[in-house]
Structure formats: structure tokens, C-alpha cells
Amino acid sequence: MSPFYRLKTNMERSNVDNRLQYKPDIVEFYLSERDLENPLLIRERIRELKEKNIKVYLHHPPQYKGRYLDILSSDSEAKRFYMASCEILAAICEEEGTRCVVHAHYAGTESSSDVSLASIRKMRREIAAVLEFSRELFVWEDTIEGLFCHANPYLLEELIVPLELPLTVDVSHTFIGHRGNNEKLIETLGATENYARYFHLVDSKGKFHDSLPLGTGLIDWKAVKPFVEGKDYIFEIQLEGNHSDCTPMIESARFFSEI
Template identity: 55%
Template sequence: MRKGIRLKGGIDDKSFENRLRYDPEILELYLTEKDMEYTNRIRERIRELRRRGISAYMHHPSKYRGAYLDILSEDPEMRDFYRKSTEELLQICQEEDAKCVIHAHYVGLGDLPVNRERTIELREAIRSIPGYDSGLLLWEDSTEGLFCYSNPYLIDDLIIPLSLPLNVDVSHTFIGFQGSNDKLEEVLQRTAPYATYYHLVDSMGQRHDSLPLGEGLIEWNRVKPYVEGKDFIFEINLTGDHTDCSPMVDSAEFFAKIKAAETERDGTKVVSRAD
């Protein structure tokens, strides 16, 4: 097993076999709506990872019938798919020793306001999901909208009251604040008690660009103290058929060479050091 190699890929043969070539510590399986028709195959992939000593994560499908999922959708069929697929994946997590990343929503909702009232509405929708706080479902932030950290009510009125287990996507947070490393670090500090998993990916901070580490504007030496000792993957945008994950491997090598900045975390100073 190669220390620090933490990847993402699909459950199709080409993607899965490519990731196994790198003998990663962690593999996150990105699932589609179609994959949910073949849950036995999902289980087989997780069991293969477990046999190899690789930690398995799944990523809840992002779309239903071509539209991005939203837990507050007015479409009853989308809401039904959201709940049923989450229930199925939670069962897989419980039975196969895995965890699952899930979004409350993916993009903003047009002209709908981001306010405390709607944040509380979202909180109660999440609370209604069985197992929402089990630690097996990890809730990921978006680049805009209610479940984006630029929403000033998200942490105090949703995450803290629910003690919500989190996956923090570093680039999503950075984009949500239009490229502010100070705001990113503030979020990393405030979410540290709830975040057990992270997506590490660089960005210029203006749009969802999903760059390899070192090609964007994120100051990774400030990020590193918050993610060390926790699980994370390198979630880099891939070209072509997304089979070749070498940009993720290159990002892992880049991250391994970073010196962690001296910072304050939970009131404790984290000392800068060479890896």
C-alpha cells in the first residue's frame, strides 16, 4: 500500500482497475443513478477493497434523470430517489464497513434567498433522513446555496445543532468565498470538530475548476494542519473517459512535500515542520 495515495473513481472495470494499480490507502467510489440498479456490484467492489486493506468510501449519486439532486426539491420523484438511494447506501455502509459522502444539494437555487429560515428548513430535511448523524453519511458542502459555507447560518443553525458529520471540500469552500484563504482557514477551524473526511483539490476560487494541487490559489500549507490524521482524497478533474487518475497521484506527491504552516486549531498551536 502506498502511503498518502488516496483516490476517487467509478465502479466500472477500467476505472476500478486503474485505481488499484496505485495500491491506494483510500478509494472513494463515485456512484451514478444507474449504479444504484446494481448494488451487489457496489458491494463486490467494497469487499475487494477491504481484502486489499483499502478504506472504502462511496459518493452518493449527484443526479437523477439528468438533474442535480436537491433534498428540498419540489419534484416528488427526485425526493423519493434521494431518500431511497440514501437508505440503500447507508445499509451498504453498515454491512460492508464503508462510509458515504452525500450532498444536501449541488448548486444554488436561482433567485431563492439564502437566509436563516431556509437554512432551518434544510436542517429539518436533513434531520428527517434516517442515519443522518450515524457518522456513516458525511455531508459535503457546495460552491453556493444553503449548504455552502458562505451561508452565514450554516454552521451555527444547521451543523452545530445536528452535530452533523462532515466531508469538507476544500475547493468548494474556497470558491464559496471567491478565493479567500483566510475564510477557508476559518471554516476549517470551525468545522474541525465535525469533519472526519476531506476532498483536497485546488482552484482559482471563481468557479468549479477542480485543479491539481499547486495549480490554483489555495495555500496548502495552511490547510495541511487541519486534515492531517484524518481521511481525505485528492479529487482532481480528469480528462477523457476519466480512467487515468495520475493527476490525483501527482497531487498526493505534491501534498506530501508541503510544510504545514504554524496555525491555531481548537486553541492549540500546530507547529510548522518538514515532512
């Protein structure tokens, strides 16, 4: 089976060109806070790839003023940026016919430490407010700890199911959240199957956020693959330097195709 090259890039021209040489069928643009200052360029990049029959996903900026975002942040300025940026990206996605990956929070933020029923219900209300911009165009990604981690026993029944929330399942994040337990990873993939719209495929040793090429970590990819086939995904491997060489993603695509 020929590999599907499904790749991640930032907005830099050299990095985009590096990915395009492999004729990918999906590309995800990992946006920064600064990128939102030029929404026209985001639109131009989307249109350029769509003209080449490449499906595009966007990724909501992870940081504001150097700090990782959290939808429950007590920093009012960061919270305003979170909501305003979601509104901008919802409009772009609606008009350009694409989707956007968004995190409710990242590791190390306020929502990483308070895993309570009251907090998950508060997060549900905040996510519902974002869904007013768009219900289907955002796909919500899990993190490795805290409220929006699949190890949180409240996440599925108190947030995902009531909101019928479209998900990005990051396989390595889920694996790390379950402390490197493949059985629990596969359980989660089964439990979220009706909500998963998109996947990030990346390997891990299961202890911390290591972002390894497929086949170099401990994830059981043979067990994972049936949940992923037929759905959209990218190979989200950590790259060195200026991220201009996506070879580890290409090698991961080849590994996955041979399973």
C-alpha cells in the same frame, strides 16, 4: 515523507484497475443513479478493496434523470429518489463497514438561491430525516453556493452544530464559496474541525468549479495541511476523457506530501 495515494473512481473495471496499480490506502466510489440498480456490484467492489486493506468511501449519486439533486427539491419524484437512495446506501454502509459522502444540494439547484433562516431550518429537518437511516455513516459535503455553502452565515450555527453533523469538507468548494479568500477558508476549517470527518483535496482559482491539481490553483495548502493531517481524504481532481487515467491525482498526492 511517502505520499498517501487516496483516489476517486467510478465503478468501471478499467478505472478501478487504474487506481489499484498505485496501491492506494483510500478509494472513493463516485456512484451514479444507474449504479444503484445493482447494489450487489457495489458490495463486491467494496469487499474487493477491503481484502486489499483499502478503506472505501461511497459517494451518493449527484443526479436523478439528468438533474442535480437537492434535498429541498420541489420535484417530488427527485425527492423520493434522494431519500430512497440514502436508505439503500445506509444499509450498504452499515453492512460493509464504510461511509457515504452526500450533498444536501448542488450548485444551481433550488437551495442555491434561497439563503434564508427559514430555509436552513427546513433543510435541517430534512437532513434529520436522513439521519434516521444513519447518523455517522453519512458525511455531508459542502457546495460552492447556497444553503450548504460555508459562506452561508446560518450553516454552522443553525444546521451543523444542532445536528452535530459529520462533514466532508471539500477544500476547493469552501475556497470558491469564500470567493478565493484563503483567510476565510482557514477560518472555516478551524470552525468545522470538530465535525470534519473527511476531506476532498482539490485546487481552485476561487472563481468557479475548476477542480485543479494541487499546486496549480490559489489555495494555500501549507495553511490547509494541519487541518487535514491524521484524517481521511482523497484527491478529487477533474480527469479528462473516460477518467481511466488518474495521473493528476497521483501528482497531487506527491505535491501534498512534499509540503
